Amino acid sequence: MSNVLLFGDQTAEQYPLLRRAVLRTGNALLSNFFERCVPALREEIKALPRVQRVEVPDFLTINNLVDLYYERGLKIPMIESA
Secondary structure, eight states: OOOOOOOOOTTSOOHHHHHHHHHOOSOHHHHHHHHHHHHHHHHHHHTSOHHHHTTSOOOSSHHHHHHHHHHTTOOOHHHHTO
16 A cells, blocks of 8 residues: 655645655655755756745755744744645
C-alpha cells in the first residue's frame, strides 16, 4: 500500500503532517523531494520583495524550516501557500 501526501488544504493544521513527512527517513523519493525543495524555495524567497523576504526564517533543510516556522508562531502567506 502506498501513501499519498496532498498539500494545499489551508484550513487544517499542517504541522503534524509536515513533521511526520520530514522525519520519515525510509522513503528515498520523499527524502529526495525535500532535498530538492530547499534550493527551489530559496530561489523563490530571493525573488520576493525585501519586506516579504525578511519575514521568512533562515533555514538549512525543510525540517529546519518547519520547526522554525511553527516555533515562532509565524503566519506568512507565502509559506502557507507553498
